Amino acid sequence: xxxxxxxxxxxxxxxxxxxxxxxxxxxxxxxxxxxxxxxxxxxxxxxxxxxxxxxxxxxxxxxxxxxxxxxxxxxxxxxxxxxxxxxxxxxxxxxxxxxxxxxxxxxxxxxxxxxxxxxxxxxxxxxxxxxxxxxxxxxxxxxxxxxxxxxxxxxxxxxxxxxxxxxxxxxxxxxxxxxxxxxxxxxxxxxxxxxxxxxxxxxxxxxxxxxxxxxxxxxxxxxxxxxxxxxxxxxxxxxxxxxxxxxxxxxxxxxxxxxxxxxxxxxxxxxxxxxxxxxxxxxxxxxxxxxxxxxxxxxxxxxxxxxxxxxxxxxxxxxxxxxxxxxxxxxxxxxxxxxxxxxxxxxxxxxxxxxxxxxxxxxxxxxxxxxxxxxxxxxxxxxxxxxxxxxxxxxxxxxxxxxxxxxxxxxxxxxxxxxxxxxxxxxx
Numbered sequence: 001x002x003x004x005x006x007x008x009x010x011x012x013x014x015x016x017x018x019x020x021x022x023x024x025x026x027x028x029x030x031x032x033x034x035x036x037x038x039x040x041x042x043x044x045x046x047x048x049x050x051x052x053x054x055x056x057x058x059x060x061x062x063x064x065x066x067x068x069x070x071x072x073x074x075x076x077x078x079x080x081x082x083x084x085x086x087x088x089x090x091x092x093x094x095x096x097x098x099x100x101x102x103x104x105x106x107x108x109x110x111x112x113x114x115x116x117x118x119x120x121x122x123x124x125x126x127x128x129x130x131x132x133x134x135x136x137x138x139x140x141x142x143x144x145x146x147x148x149x150x151x152x153x154x155x156x157x158x159x160x161x162x163x164x165x166x167x168x169x170x171x172x173x174x175x176x177x178x179x180x181x182x183x184x185x186x187x188x189x190x191x192x193x194x195x196x197x198x199x200x201x202x203x204x205x206x207x208x209x210x211x212x213x214x215x216x217x218x219x220x221x222x223x224x225x226x227x228x229x230x231x232x233x234x235x236x237x238x239x240x241x242x243x244x245x246x247x248x249x250x251x252x253x254x255x256x257x258x259x260x261x262x263x264x265x266x267x268x269x270x271x272x273x274x275x276x277x278x279x280x281x282x283x284x285x286x287x288x289x290x291x292x293x294x295x296x297x298x299x300x301x302x303x304x305x306x307x308x309x310x311x312x313x314x315x316x317x318x319x320x321x322x323x324x325x326x327x328x329x330x331x332x333x334x335x336x337x338x339x340x341x342x343x344x345x346x347x348x349x350x351x352x353x354x355x356x357x358x359x360x361x362x363x364x365x366x367x368x369x370x371x372x373x374x375x376x377x378x379x380x381x382x383x384x385x386x387x388x389x390x391x392x393x394x395x396x397x398x399x400x401x402x403x404x405x406x407x408x409x410x411x412x413x414x415x416x417x418x419x420x421x422x423x424x425x426x427x428x
Contacts, residue, residue, distance in 0.1 A: 006031040008311055009093060009101050009404060011083050011249070012109030013037035014046060015297050018065060018276030019304030020107050020311070021426045025073050026358050027312040029234050033075045034101055036093070038082035041134055043069065049137040049275070050161035053144075054168040062134060083110075083249050088271045093249075105273050108250065109260055109304060112243035112279040114158070122215030128237045131162045143236055144169045150236040151175075153212050155182040157325060159240025160195075163204050163330055166238075174205045176212055177263035186243075186325045188332070188341040190353075191378045194360050195334060202330045245280040245293060257281055260293040265317045267292045267307040275311060277303035284320040287338035287391060294321045322391060326381070332360055335381045338391050339366050339374035349373070352407045364403055372399040386411050389418050 008024055010017045013035050024033055043065040043388040070077045084096045086106070092390045117123055129140055140162075148171065152163045155177030163173045175182075182191035182199070192205035196206060210230070215237060217225040223233045245260040256262045256270045260282035267275050267283065276282075278300035285292040299321045306318045326335045342349060350367040359379065365376035365387075371394050375387045386409070390397060395417045403409045 006104040007102060008033045008278060009103035009106055010035045010107045012111055014111055015045060015300035016109035019301045020308030021073055021075055023305045023308030035075055036078045036081050036083055042082050044134050046076055049134055050165045053137045053141050054165035057271045085249050086253055088253055096351035107275045107307050108280060109278045110246035110280045112239050112245045114239055115241045115244050116239055120212055123315050125215050125217055125221050127221030128215060131158055131238050131240055147171050147236045149234040149236045151232055152238045152240055154240035156185055156240060156242055162240055164239045167204055176210055177208050178211045180208055186336045190355055191362050191376050194362055194378050198332045262291060266310045267303055267318050275307040277307040286320045286322045296324055333381045335384045336379045337375040339385055340376055352404055365404050370396045372397055383410055393418055
């Protein structure tokens with residue numbers, strides 16, 4: 001039992017927030033823990049909402065903690081309550097309904113929200129949705145039985161997951177992509193070409209180099225007009241143009257932020273008793289060697305655990321994360337690890353490739369100073385965990401380069417090089 005009582009406040013009730021609750025309760029059974037969430041649901045897995053929309057996962061399977069989780073962990077839970085601002089000088093958070101909560105230690109795990117093209121005419125019409133929460137998925141799912149055609153704005157992960165789900169439900173789907181390829185924040189042009197081929201073979205229509213100019217409809221949504229002049233009839237639009245960290249509550253404070261809230265080695269902000277974790281957190285990236293937001297579920301879990309532990313007075317360093325995205329469309333698995341492509345020519349980076357477009361197979365590795373800094377795997381991802389270990393531990397692979405592209409390369413090849421894995425560590 002601790003010698004004094006604290007009051008912990010956690011803003012956010014997803015991966016990072018739940019992990020923080022569990023970490024706090026491992027160290028401190030008695031102090032008060034308050035969790036505040038603007039959503040109306042208890043802990044659910046955001047990663048599964050596209051599979052729910054596709055009809056591949058039942059709604060009850062999305063919730064990953066039992067209903068009594070909060071009671072069992074003596075948590076004071078506040079749902080449907082949005083924090084408007086943080087007051088570090090008074091150690092207090094103030095909600096939009098004017099209520100407030102004092103804290104000794106605060107975790108900001110507010111996640112991210114969809115980016116909407118606010119200047120697009122008609123973007124706020126009924127029938128236009130983001131695709132970020134279980135409520136979004138429920139609402140869209142309820143519309144699907146009467147929807148024949150839909151337009152998805154954006155060819156990133158969110159947009160393509162939504163398009164895939166709608167197509168699986170029998171909806172005709174057109175995806176409007178401003179860039180020249182799908183998944184431009186995850187894949188290079190060769191990998192993207194394979195994904196594009198599979199999507200189009202399965203009936204998803206892709207339109208590149210164009211953007212939405214207007215959402216058309218009086219009362220009911222009827223069509224989407226592009227900046228090219230094309231008009232597509234539809235009764236549903238999903239906006240999948242990426243997300244932005246929810247940092248509005250700290251913008252008028254001394255808390256430092258860039259894209260997300262900047263967190264140091266212990267996931268503490270520049271204010272000693274305030275921590276950040278999850279999709280709102282900008283922490284050290286191992287392959288880029290700088291701070292970045294890696295909005296990934298396992299990263300959020302790990303960060304929440306470290307932050308929660310340190311909120312109790314412990315001192316545990318966060319080892320850093322790296323970018324990783326994994327997806328599967330119509331049986332085609334794809335994984336991107338670390339640095340997926342170079343924006344500028346860099347003579348210090350070595351590139352290894354294997355491309356078999358007819359078989360939908362692609363591998364690429366980026367190596368700097370004999371250390372793997374990036375990997376792209378399309379079609380065959382069986383060794384992704386091995387490559388992840390090499391990257392995380394910055395292993396010298398000078399004697400492995402000629403083996404990387406082999407289908408037989410695997411864990412036995414690196415057993416004598418990697419460290420002994422800690423059993424509770426999420427390696428991502």
